[in-house]
Amino acid sequence: MAHLPFFPEQASSHAKDVDAVFLAGMGILAFFTALILILIVTFLVRYRRGTTAERDNAPNTSLRIELLWIGIPLIISIGMFAWSAVVYYRLYSPPADAYLVDVVAKQWMFYLQHPEGKREINELHVPLGRPLRLRMISQDVIHSFYVPAFRAKQDVLPGRYTSLWFQPTRVGQYHLFCAEYCGTNHAVMRGTVEVMEPADYERWLGSGSSEGSLARQGEQLFQKHHCGGCHGPSQNVPAPPLQGVYGGRVPVTREGDPSTNFITADDRYIHDSVRLPKKEIVAGFEPMMPTYDQTELSEADLLKLIAYIKSIGAEETSK
Amino acid sequence: MSVAIAPEERMARSYLTDGYNLKSWLLTTDHKRIGLLYMVSITLFFFVGGAAATILRLELMTPKGDLIETADAYNRMFTLHGVVMVWFFLIPSIPAVLGNFLVPVMIGARDMAFPKLNLLSWYIFMAGGIIVLATLIAGGVDTGWTFYVPFSSMFSNTFVVPAAAGVFIVGFSSILTGLNIIVTTHTMRCPGMTWDRLPLFVWAQYATSLIMVLATPVLAITVALLAAERIWGVGIFDPRLGGDPILFQHLFWFYSHPAVYIMILPGFGVVSEIIPCFARRPIFGYKFMAGALLAIAFLGFIVWGHHMFVSGQSMYAGFVFSIISFLVAIPSGIKVFNWTATLYKGSIRFDTPMLYALGFIGLFTIGGLTGLILASLAVDVHVHDTYFVVAHFHYIMVGGMVMAYLGGIHFWWPKLTGRMYSEWWGKLSALIVFFGFNLTFFPQFVLGYLGMPRRVYEYTEDYQILHIMSTLGASILAVGYLLPLSYLILSLWFGKHATGNPWSATGLEWQTTSPPPTHNFEETPVVTEAPYAYDPVVAEAEYRASLAEIEERPRVNHT
Numbered sequence A: 001m002a003h004l005p006f007f008p009e010q011a012s013s014h015a016k017d018v019d020a021v022f023l024a025g026m027g028i029l030a031f032f033t034a035l036i037l038i039l040i041v042t043f044l045v046r047y048r049r050g051t052t053a054e055r056d057n058a059p060n061t062s063l064r065i066e067l068l069w070i071g072i073p074l075i076i077s078i079g080m081f082a083w084s085a086v087v088y089y090r091l092y093s094p095p096a097d098a099y100l101v102d103v104v105a106k107q108w109m110f111y112l113q114h115p116e117g118k119r120e121i122n123e124l125h126v127p128l129g130r131p132l133r134l135r136m137i138s139q140d141v142i143h144s145f146y147v148p149a150f151r152a153k154q155d156v157l158p159g160r161y162t163s164l165w166f167q168p169t170r171v172g173q174y175h176l177f178c179a180e181y182c183g184t185n186h187a188v189m190r191g192t193v194e195v196m197e198p199a200d201y202e203r204w205l206g207s208g209s210s211e212g213s214l215a216r217q218g219e220q221l222f223q224k225h226h227c228g229g230c231h232g233p234s235q236n237v238p239a240p241p242l243q244g245v246y247g248g249r250v251p252v253t254r255e256g257d258p259s260t261n262f263i264t265a266d267d268r269y270i271h272d273s274v275r276l277p278k279k280e281i282v283a284g285f286e287p288m289m290p291t292y293d294q295t296e297l298s299e300a301d302l303l304k305l306i307a308y309i310k311s312i313g314a315e316e317t318s319k
Numbered sequence B: 001m002s003v004a005i006a007p008e009e010r011m012a013r014s015y016l017t018d019g020y021n022l023k024s025w026l027l028t029t030d031h032k033r034i035g036l037l038y039m040v041s042i043t044l045f046f047f048v049g050g051a052a053a054t055i056l057r058l059e060l061m062t063p064k065g066d067l068i069e070t071a072d073a074y075n076r077m078f079t080l081h082g083v084v085m086v087w088f089f090l091i092p093s094i095p096a097v098l099g100n101f102l103v104p105v106m107i108g109a110r111d112m113a114f115p116k117l118n119l120l121s122w123y124i125f126m127a128g129g130i131i132v133l134a135t136l137i138a139g140g141v142d143t144g145w146t147f148y149v150p151f152s153s154m155f156s157n158t159f160v161v162p163a164a165a166g167v168f169i170v171g172f173s174s175i176l177t178g179l180n181i182i183v184t185t186h187t188m189r190c191p192g193m194t195w196d197r198l199p200l201f202v203w204a205q206y207a208t209s210l211i212m213v214l215a216t217p218v219l220a221i222t223v224a225l226l227a228a229e230r231i232w233g234v235g236i237f238d239p240r241l242g243g244d245p246i247l248f249q250h251l252f253w254f255y256s257h258p259a260v261y262i263m264i265l266p267g268f269g270v271v272s273e274i275i276p277c278f279a280r281r282p283i284f285g286y287k288f289m290a291g292a293l294l295a296i297a298f299l300g301f302i303v304w305g306h307h308m309f310v311s312g313q314s315m316y317a318g319f320v321f322s323i324i325s326f327l328v329a330i331p332s333g334i335k336v337f338n339w340t341a342t343l344y345k346g347s348i349r350f351d352t353p354m355l356y357a358l359g360f361i362g363l364f365t366i367g368g369l370t371g372l373i374l375a376s377l378a379v380d381v382h383v384h385d386t387y388f389v390v391a392h393f394h395y396i397m398v399g400g401m402v403m404a405y406l407g408g409i410h411f412w413w414p415k416l417t418g419r420m421y422s423e424w425w426g427k428l429s430a431l432i433v434f435f436g437f438n439l440t441f442f443p444q445f446v447l448g449y450l451g452m453p454r455r456v457y458e459y460t461e462d463y464q465i466l467h468i469m470s471t472l473g474a475s476i477l478a479v480g481y482l483l484p485l486s487y488l489i490l491s492l493w494f495g496k497h498a499t500g501n502p503w504s505a506t507g508l509e510w511q512t513t514s515p516p517p518t519h520n521f522e523e524t525p526v527v528t529e530a531p532y533a534y535d536p537v538v539a540e541a542e543y544r545a546s547l548a549e550i551e552e553r554p555r556v557n558h559t
Ligand SMILES: [Cu+2]
Pocket: A143, A144, A178, A179, A180, A181, A182, A183, A186, A187, A189
């Protein structure tokens, strides 16, 4: 689509779908507004006081007419709902192979880390054409990650991961905004998303210093915080080994609930195991796991630990 | 009817002359005087909120922050604008001013069911208002009117608790007003005033009151929990304390979405009185109109999640809230189509109230239909928290409710005060308001779709031109609001005395004198016909007769 004035650029596969729903909505708006306007103006002109127009037998009610203007909006509404819901569903269904980038929001910046270990602030470099999923969490208040050219937005919450995915379709630089009011410098919590040719992106990834992949950095943190002291081979305290945990089903018990439930060990589970270890206890173990709050372990570091735990899960299954 | 009494003499016996000292106003239990107390107070708040809006708009003329010193000051300013306009102007506007004044008169009652409670509600309102104004003078609040946690509970360094206390307190005044209107409508109707003869204005106040009584307690609970977390660190919303920030949003919107309908249903009521009167036609589809009011009030309670499509609430919840939000289109459509149909075969006059009512229909249509665009899940993801939303709700609240309020004030001004205002100035300012409004808010739809986030002190240069248009519009709008303030006040001294029924309207309020006596009617009226018993054919015949009369009469120069 050619770039129209007063219309935002389309830079993701998702953008044109959203625009189609939007333009249909605007079409409906224009149609009904025009209809009402024409009717009103016609009546105002014809029936203004003093005209000779015929005014006998004006109807005061009509079931047929009421049903007409109940029925038509109903059908249009259901149609619009269904269409927009399908597009929404796609926005919330990232492809399994999407490339994963972490976002940590805090007053007042976005911190991003790529799986290869590259980090950036208020800038996101992404390769053209590759589906990309953001795994996001906030260190303080609610923020919202918004890229208008991708028609994509998702609130970034404290204490909980949310995610957003898109597939960039045009090389260029686009606005990145925080859309949720978050305090003093909310207005300048913004930056750019730069969509690059894949080759340029690879070059960019390789440039500058890097401390190794996220999983590698996670491994170092695992040692630094002595997680291995309990979870490793030299167990001080009986703790479950973490190999192969990620993505599997874990039997847990919850406080005040004697029954054992199986839950999936996903990002949320690992996150809460570290931040709120008393919430879910692995069946057969004592609640000995210490609580790590943000002062000890930042959200960014926790994401690295998750990457590490995920990587040893993969080793296990590939064996 | 008191045709024989001279205007001066009538004035002498009205509710306005029943005591002149301050005490006779501050301790009055007359619903009409309480209505005027509310009118004066909310006008004050309107201009406080409006001044804040003007400063915000001037700041936004340029991408850099320059006019307002700091980002913090800007954030306090938009919070002030929102809090004052929502709770201290819009919510009490039509219900507490016109509703208070008119509901008893329209149903042929001598007063509200609980006159003392009615006065108490005004005092509670003022208490809340003074707390909020004091908070502002002390330094203000920077959370936005939505008070989202954990920012408001754990991070903001401003006066969140006092502001929340003001909101908490003012809520009780709307509960009391709502309660009073419900009970009055049920128990105080005069002989013959059956439910299917109730003016739609009364139906609208009734539906609004149901929402006020049922939803406002949830607001009180929400702000109380917020205060508990902020003061004592009780972990309710902040995840670090084991709370859930999304819970706050559910609670807040469970009140605040219905509150949006508190801010529009009363406007429907006003417009439903004005259109039939100036089209000289019974309202088209009366039963559907009354039913639609109740349907909107009901649906309003189950759509709150449409404010949370990108908040992290479940996708399936999103589906449910979206489809129900779409359903609101149906009763809203009924209203717009029926008002339009009322004009068909009418005998239409274009007095000031009618101009406001016609403007209302147009702006509400645009506001409502952009609401459907927002209810479209995928589109909302893009425009949520942008200027598109800002434009949408200003079309409803300012283009809708404020237009309706002004239309109603003009329509019933002769009844309220016994004076006529200048029709010429009235029409002129209605046009200025309409034009200024559209110039202010239409560009904001475009800004929003372009991705401009709301609540920002500075922005990137590409958005500037639309902001300049918007600010220009706001300046025109400001003139449009200052004009009625001036000529309506002047009319109190210089306006012509109004007759009992200057618009030849039906409805009991027009059968008593202008202004009405303290107990509204000399003797209890009896209703014998359906509301809106207008006849366009008769109206035309009368009009022709009056023209002929003017022609026959020997004339000294006629301009
Ligand atoms: Cu922000």
